[in-house]
Amino acid sequence: MQRRSTSLHVVSWWTVYTIVAVWLQTLLPGVDFLASGLVLSLQERPGPQTAFLAVLWVLLQEGMGTMAFGYGLMWFGVLALAYLGGQWLFEARSFLFMCLLGIMLGIGHPLLAFFLGSLQGVVLPLKELALEGLFQTVLFPVVWYVARTLFPQGMRCDDSNV
Amino acid sequence: MTKPKKIAAIIVAGLFVYLSLYTWNLRTGHLDALSAYTGLDITGWIVRPGHWVTDRVSDFWGRYIYLVGLRQENERLQEANARLRLKNLMLSDRADATARLERLLQFAPLDNWSEQGARIIAHRMGPVSSLETVIVDRGSLAGVQDDMPVVSLDGVVGRVLRYGATASHVLLLSDPNSRVSVIGKEKRSQGIVVGQGSGQDLKVEYIKLNSPIEPGELLETSGLAGIFPKGLPVARVKTVHRSDISLFLSITAEPLVDVGGLEEVLLLKRMAGPGENNATSVN
The missing domain is CATH 1.20.5 (Single alpha-helices involved in coiled-coils or other helix-helix interfaces)
Known part of the structure; x- marks a missing residue:
């Protein structure tokens, strides 16, 4: 019974997170507010839950985006690989590590958009992409920190209730 | 290994x-x-x-907190006025509702094209959205198709880039990948309008050096590409430069539609049947 209640909390929390993140994305074009959630989910509940969220969020980003399918897949794939790889070198839940991931995403956004845009034959505004990358760099660790602070203790993987 | x-x-x-x-x-x-x-x-x-909540909060603020009595009295007077106007409407057979509806009603139907209104629910969002687009609340369930022209009452907004069941992306004129075939309203010089990014003027390409065109001339869709009906206003010529090294004029034009302040658009759908597409009756 308690397990079911916790699962309901998990679903509710991630639903609210997704809605808020999508709304924030309408306010700041080009910035991904879901990426921080992916890392948080990897930290707290790696496994089927994270895989489900990743698939949902890839579809969301690709759907609300205007490029051919592929950016979101690569974006979240590289982020997950960088996080899992970085765990060997850094403390997984440290703010510094999140800042480094933010820098990687900030640099990766214009590069990936330019690369995939070239494959599709579309012209992209590089200055705007670079600016979006800058925002991504700054906001990624901030969003992660806020989300982690708000993430309920009872839903964490190291909690005995789970 | x-x-x-x-x-x-x-x-x-x-x-x-x-x-x-x-x-x-x-x-x-x-x-x-x-x-x-x-x-x-x-x-x-x-x-x-979210839009619904924003509207309700804004409505609540306007109705109960800001100008409490004055607003309600104004509404009563407006209601009485509307009744009188409705009577007048029935007598004179003229559509005269709110300013927006009035303007919408003035949008004369195009031959062989049907129009349906759509609301802009979001602008460019997310890291995958690198093109200049807006999202509207109409999709394939409402008959939306690829490349459907999207216009406002001021002129062309863009065309449908991609659609889902209940929402669609509209590629704006300002996107560097947007191309619209145009013709001058007065001098009839033909060219192609190309976007240069958000907030930038449009570029008009492939107008020959000896073609007659002046700043201030209105550019309309030529209908040659088969996507837009002929005669929809697109932009107004801003500058014309005659280059020594190019075969074409270097022209910039101002878009007629301010997408930032736009809330509703019209989607144009081509109807089956013979006849020439003509939009010259658009106000």
Whole structure:
């Protein structure tokens, strides 16, 4: 019974997170507010839950985006690989590590958009992409920190209730 | 196989699968359709209630907090006025509702094209959205198709880029990948309007050096590309430069539509049947 209640909390929390993140994305074009959630989910509940969220969020980003399918897949794939790889070198839940991931995403956004845009034959505004990358760099660790602070203790993987 | 070699093999295999999927999707568009019918629609469902809440809060603020009595009295007077106007409307057979509806009603129907209104629910959002677009609340369930012209009462806004069941992306004129075939309203010089990014003037290409065109002239859709009906206003010529090294004039033009302040648009759908497309009656 308690397990079911916790699962309901998990679903509710991630639903609210997704809605808020999508709304924030309408306010700041080009910035991904879901990426921080992916890392948080990897930290707290790696496994089927994270895989489900990743698939949902890839579809969301690709759907609300205007490029051919592929950016979101690569974006979240590289982020997950960088996080899992970085765990060997850094403390997984440290703010510094999140800042480094933010820098990687900030640099990766214009590069990936330019690369995939070239494959599709579309012209992209590089200055705007670079600016979006800058925002991504700054906001990624901030969003992660806020989300982690708000993430309920009872839903964490190291909690005995789970 | 050692561990580093195994990891490298997995990464190479992953890249191979990714590029295969990417190429397959570019040819078939199946994954684009999947993401549009899931992600785009879900985004629409998430964003729309927010607009509703914003409208209600704004309405509440205007009704009960800001100008409490005056606002209500004004509403009563407006209601009485509306009743009188309705009577007048029935007598004179003239549509005269709110300012917006009045303007919408003045949008004379195009021959062989049907119009339907749509609300802009979001502008460019997310890291994958690098093109200048807006999202509207109409999709394939409302008959939206690729390349449907999107206009406002001031002129052309863009065309449908991709659609889901209940929401669609509209590629704006200002996007550098947007191309619209145009013709001058007075001097009839033909060219192509190309976007130069958000907030920038449009560029008009391929107008010959000896073509007659002056700043201030209105550019309309020529209808040659088969996407837009002929005669929709697109932009107004701003500057004309005659270059010594080019065969074409260097022209910039101001878009007629301020997309930033736009809330509703009209989607134009071509109807089956013979006849010439003509939009000269558009106000």
